[in-house]
Amino acid sequence: MDDKRLRLGIDLGGTKIEIVALDPRGAELLRRRIPTPHDDYRATLAALANLVRDAERELGVQGLVGIGTPGSISRATGLLRGCNSVCLNGRPLKGDLEAELGREVRITNDANCFALSEASDGAGRGAGVVFGAILGTGVGAGIVVHGRILDGPNAIAGEWGHNPLPWPRDDERPGHACFCGRSGCIETWLSGPGIERDHHLAAHARLTAHDIAARAANGDAACAATLSRYEERLARALAHVINILDPDAIVLGGGMSNVDRLYANVPKLWGAWVFSDRVDTRLLRNVHGDSSGVRGAAWLWGNP
Numbered sequence: 001m002d003d004k005r006l007r008l009g010i011d012l013g014g015t016k017i018e019i020v021a022l023d024p025r026g027a028e029l030l031r032r033r034i035p036t037p038h039d040d041y042r043a044t045l046a047a048l049a050n051l052v053r054d055a056e057r058e059l060g061v062q063g064l065v066g067i068g069t070p071g072s073i074s075r076a077t078g079l080l081r082g083c084n085s086v087c088l089n090g091r092p093l094k095g096d097l098e099a100e101l102g103r104e105v106r107i108t109n110d111a112n113c114f115a116l117s118e119a120s121d122g123a124g125r126g127a128g129v130v131f132g133a134i135l136g137t138g139v140g141a142g143i144v145v146h147g148r149i150l151d152g153p154n155a156i157a158g159e160w161g162h163n164p165l166p167w168p169r170d171d172e173r174p175g176h177a178c179f180c181g182r183s184g185c186i187e188t189w190l191s192g193p194g195i196e197r198d199h200h201l202a203a204h205a206r207l208t209a210h211d212i213a214a215r216a217a218n219g220d221a222a223c224a225a226t227l228s229r230y231e232e233r234l235a236r237a238l239a240h241v242i243n244i245l246d247p248d249a250i251v252l253g254g255g256m257s258n259v260d261r262l263y264a265n266v267p268k269l270w271g272a273w274v275f276s277d278r279v280d281t282r283l284l285r286n287v288h289g290d291s292s293g294v295r296g297a298a299w300l301w302g303n304p
């Protein structure tokens with residue numbers, strides 16, 4: 001394999017940094033994981049460079065390096081912003097790493113990596129327009145159009161988690177306060193913590209999102225009702241996306257994507273709000289799971 005075809009994808013997370021090396025068909029050649037240096041930008045930079053050098057030494061070739069990060073890079077300033085690993089904010093990670101490695105690297109946010117991974121050789125393979133939505137601790141999304149990340153002037157395409165929950169009922173207004181400073185954001189309803197709070201308020205029981213889903217599957221009526229409310233809200237939030245973007249496929253990631261019943265139930269509901277006589281958009285579960293971050297980062301240099 002020549003050095004222009006090896007792809008190195010790195011997922012820079014708040015607690016771990018993971019690297020994967022892929023051959024041009026997507027086969028995994030190597031994978032390593034290290035803890036993220038705590039609140040130390042210089043140490044994080046060194047850790048990233050060392051992961052790349054060690055992988056290349058082991059494989060005997062230089063690769064093309066892509067990185068997925070929290071937050072996003074301002075196209076105006078080149079600086080990272082909105083990262084929950086706050087030591088990264090305001091830092092020129094791309095420029096610093098390029099200086100360290102002596103070559104260009106490509107960087108985008110982790111939701112874009114998820115969407116690109118699933119559109120390239122995951123659940124959305126072959127779909128023209130893919131909306132990759134992460135329903136986890138937070139809610140975010142990336143958009144891939146014919147194999148390429150939609151990268152607008154503000155570098156925020158797909159960031160619908162801090163739009164308000166659409167078509168709110170009276171008892172959903174003004175909604176819960178969000179860390180972003182507004183109330184009633186989609187994230188406050190559709191994140192893992194969001195469904196846990198909704199269940200607590202309705203059923204006076206504190207359960208994890210995982211337990212709510214498991215108990216609902218075993219016939220617990222209160223948990224099933226919480227999941228039904230969740231599905232109806234997810235249908236509204238995605239109907240809003242369909243009305244604007246009209247994607248071929250919506251791929252779900254994050255912890256809530258493991259709830260099987262969403263894929264059958266939500267498409268039965270969203271037609272009530274989609275401005276069309278029929279909805280052919282497919283709602284799909286991700287294929288690559290936790291590996292989507294590293295795999296999408298690797299495909300920043302071209303997908304299979």
Ligand SMILES: [Zn+2]
Pocket residue numbers: 161162178179180181182185187
């Ligand atoms: Zn918000």
